[in-house]
Structures are given as C-alpha cells and as structure tokens.
Amino acid sequence: MTAPDRRAPRWRRPVAIALLLGIASGLGAWFIAAPLRATPARVVPEPNLEVTGDTPSGADGRAAASAVVAGAASAASAARETPASCGEDQVAQYRTPEPDADGTIVVEPGTPDPDGVMRTSPWQAKPAGVGYTGAMHRLDASLRASTDPFDRTLADWLNLGGIFGTPAARVDALVRDATTSDDPRVYGLAYQACHSSVMSYDKVTPSPLRSCAPLNAAEWARLDPGNAVPWVYALNRADEAGDAAAQRDAMDRIAASSRVDLRPFAGAAAISQLQISSPADLAAQQDSAMRAMSHESPGWLSLTRRCRAGAAGDAALASWCARVATLMFESPNYGPRAIGGSMHKLLTDDTSWLDRAHQDMALLVERAKSEEDDAPCTGERRTLKHFVRVAAIGEIGLVREIRAAASAASR
Numbered sequence: 001m002t003a004p005d006r007r008a009p010r011w012r013r014p015v016a017i018a019l020l021l022g023i024a025s026g027l028g029a030w031f032i033a034a035p036l037r038a039t040p041a042r043v044v045p046e047p048n049l050e051v052t053g054d055t056p057s058g059a060d061g062r063a064a065a066s067a068v069v070a071g072a073a074s075a076a077s078a079a080r081e082t083p084a085s086c087g088e089d090q091v092a093q094y095r096t097p098e099p100d101a102d103g104t105i106v107v108e109p110g111t112p113d114p115d116g117v118m119r120t121s122p123w124q125a126k127p128a129g130v131g132y133t134g135a136m137h138r139l140d141a142s143l144r145a146s147t148d149p150f151d152r153t154l155a156d157w158l159n160l161g162g163i164f165g166t167p168a169a170r171v172d173a174l175v176r177d178a179t180t181s182d183d184p185r186v187y188g189l190a191y192q193a194c195h196s197s198v199m200s201y202d203k204v205t206p207s208p209l210r211s212c213a214p215l216n217a218a219e220w221a222r223l224d225p226g227n228a229v230p231w232v233y234a235l236n237r238a239d240e241a242g243d244a245a246a247q248r249d250a251m252d253r254i255a256a257s258s259r260v261d262l263r264p265f266a267g268a269a270a271i272s273q274l275q276i277s278s279p280a281d282l283a284a285q286q287d288s289a290m291r292a293m294s295h296e297s298p299g300w301l302s303l304t305r306r307c308r309a310g311a312a313g314d315a316a317l318a319s320w321c322a323r324v325a326t327l328m329f330e331s332p333n334y335g336p337r338a339i340g341g342s343m344h345k346l347l348t349d350d351t352s353w354l355d356r357a358h359q360d361m362a363l364l365v366e367r368a369k370s371e372e373d374d375a376p377c378t379g380e381r382r383t384l385k386h387f388v389r390v391a392a393i394g395e396i397g398l399v400r401e402i403r404a405a406a407s408a409a410s411r
Contacts, residue, residue: 086282090129135284184224228257267292269391332394
C-alpha cells in the first residue's frame with residue numbers, strides 16, 4: 001500500500017528514543033539506522049524484551065561537552081527560540097505508514113540508485129533543507145579535524161559529509177583506520193562494520209573478503225585486554241564454522257574476561273561534545289549522535305543457547321554459563337545486563353536478574369518521559385547531555401543516580 005503523504009511530527013521524546021536505540025544496539029536487534037528523526041516504521045525492541053540474545057576512553061582532543069550541550073541559556077532566551085533556532089525546520093519530513101484494517105503496516109520498498117545503494121528513504125515526503133545538509137558537513141569536518149583517532153574513524157563510518165560514494169568504500173576506509181591504529185575503539189568499530197547486519201538506508205552489504213581480511217577478533221582482543229566482546233565474535237565465527245577447538249578457546253577467553261564493553265554510547269557522546277558554530281546545527285547534531293548508535297552487538301545466541309535447560313545437565317558447561325551470566329549482568333549498560341539475566345534464567349529458572357534489568361530500563365524510560373518538554377531546541381540539548389553522561393557512567397550508573405536522588409528526596 002502507499003502510505004498517505006502526512007508529515008510525521010518531530011520526536012517528542014528524544015531521550016526515550018535514544019534509550020531504545022541503546023537497547024537495540026545492546027541486544028543485537030535489527031533497526032533502521034538513519035535518518036532517525038521521524039521514521040515511524042522502524043523496528044525498535046520493547047524495553048522488557050526477553051533476550052534470546054562504557055565508557056569511552058581517550059576523550060582528549062574533544063571540546064568539553066558543557067560548552068555545547070549544557071543548556072545554559074536563560075529561561076528568557078529559551079522562550080525566544082523557535083524550531084528554526086536549532087534547525088528543526090530543515091530536517092527531512094516523512095510519510096507515516098497507515099495500518100491496514102487488520103493492523104498490519106505494509107511499507108513499500110525503496111528504489112535503489114543504479115549502483116544498488118538506497119540513499120533515499122521510501123517514506124521521505126520532503127528532503128532535508130540546505131541548513132541541515134550544511135550542518136552535517138560541518139559536523140563531519142569537526143570529527144575529521146579532531147586529534148582523537150576515534151573521532152576521525154567515526155567520521156569515516158557515519159560519512160556525514162558524503163565523502164564515500166558507496167558503503168563498501170566506507171568500510172574500506174574503516175579497515176585502513178584499524179590497521180594503522182592501536183586504539184581498541186577504532187579497531188572495534190571497524191570490525192563491527194565488517195561483521196554487521198544492521199539494516200539502514202545505505203545498507204552495508206558484506207564487504208569483499210580482501211577488504212576485511214586483515215581484521216580478526218584476536219587482534220582486537222590484544223588491543224582491548226579484558227574485554228569479552230571480541231571473543232563473543234570469535235565464538236560466533238567458530239560456531240558457524242563448526243570448529244570445536246576454536247569454540248573451546250573462545251569460551252575459555254570469554255570466561256576469563258573482566259568486562260563486557262560494547263561502548264554503545266561512545267560515538268554518540270563524541271558527536272554530542274563537538275563544538276557547533278550555531279544553535280541552528282543542533283537538530284543535525286542530535287540526529288548524527290543517534291546515528292552513531294546504529295551499530296549492533298555481536299549477537300548473543302552463541303552464549304544463550306549453551307545455557308538452555310540448565311546447560312542440559314553438563315556441570316562444566318553450567319559453571320561456564322554461571323560465570324558468563326555474572327559477567328554480562330555486571331555490565332554498566334542494559335543490553336548485556338539483560339543478556340546476563342536471560343542466561344541466569346535459562347540456567348536456573350530464576351527470573352530475578354532479568355526482572356531487575358527490566359526494572360532498571362523502565363526507570364530510565366519513566367525518567368525520560370517525566371522530563372519531556374515541547375519547547376523548541378530543549379529536546380536536542382537534553383538528548384546530547386544524556387549521551388555524554390551515560391557514556392561516562394553507563395545506563396546502570398544513571399539508574400543508581402536516579403535512585404539515590406529519590407532516596408535523598410524522601411528523607
């Protein structure tokens with residue numbers, strides 16, 4: 001069916017949307033990466049999704065976030081702001097798909113360009129204005145001028161300035177970044193791009209083997225000691241290949257890891273901390289930060305399936321599951337924490353860990369709802385501040401802050 005040409009409203013709950021995107025990346029779900037401002041048909045998991053499946057380092061070289069997103073304007077100046085003040089009037093508009101009589105939403109497929117890449121959303125009703133595209137180019141230039149190598153690699157991945165004509169060219173650039181850097185954030189981003197199944201308008205198809213061949217999970221793990229994530233990727237590959245020796249090695253290394261560090265908010269925080277030349281770039285800055293969360297996790301089925309039905313009575317495997325479930329549950333962010341809760345439930349039938357993870361996310365979503373404000377530009381500033389804070393302390397750290405404040409207020 002063809003959806004009616006109706007303008008979709010701007011996001012009323014940008015922080016809540018950001019929370020859901022964080023869930024999507026943490027759980028390894030498929031969702032549309034860009035543009036994120038008004039795409040009602042994209043798939044986003046519910047906060048209490050039962051899983052069958054960070055802090056950024058090296059922030060030097062980036063301007064302090066307070067100069068950009070602290071929202072220090074007075075109430076009087078905020079009252080004078082309009083949608084045009086932060087570039088909201090320049091954002092692309094999209095048709096809202098209407099459900100059929102049975103509630104099903106059928107979205108017409110888009111038409112790719114001659115080279116096979118779909119660069120325009122099939123739901124677009126009005127393209128972005130020159131103010132928005134200009135802001136994207138300025139953000140791209142700021143990332144590329146940064147002294148932090150992660151920022152420059154982030155620029156290659158997001159391609160905000162349209163430097164790379166195809167997804168394959170973008171991935172090639174990421175591989176070059178990774179092979180010339182000893183920064184684990186750079187290597188991890190490139191590796192994830194080479195093993196991505198994230199659905200986006202310019203979908204990254206599997207890169208030619210010659211492009212991604214230099215990257216391997218063991219090298220990522222060497223650069224990022226103690227992080228289990230590279231070894232989860234290695235376990236997935238070993239499972240696909242049916243390589244029992246590689247499976248045992250990856251499992252041992254996962255169990256010996258000290259943390260699960262997906263860094264889901266690192267890119268969003270990097271963009272949120274960029275100094276912008278004008279408040280009119282705020283809408284583009286928020287959208288770019290949300291796009292930076294469009295990477296996904298390695299996929300956790302290789303972990304959870306081993307723990308079903310109490311690890312099928314295998315005592316050694318049950319011990320491994322208990323160790324990895326604890327490791328996952330101790331993550332500072334919701335996605336891995338929910339995985340850990342699911343593994344614990346599969347192993348023991350105890351739902352308490354998973355319930356706690358869901359309660360944590362519900363608290364964050366309720367907090368976001370309570371802070372809603374329809375004033376122009378307020379949502380953008382709040383979203384950017386959220387990214388910076390949650391990258392520093394994690395979603396669970398934010399939960400602890402909220403609970404501590406509520407406890408103090410009740411005394």
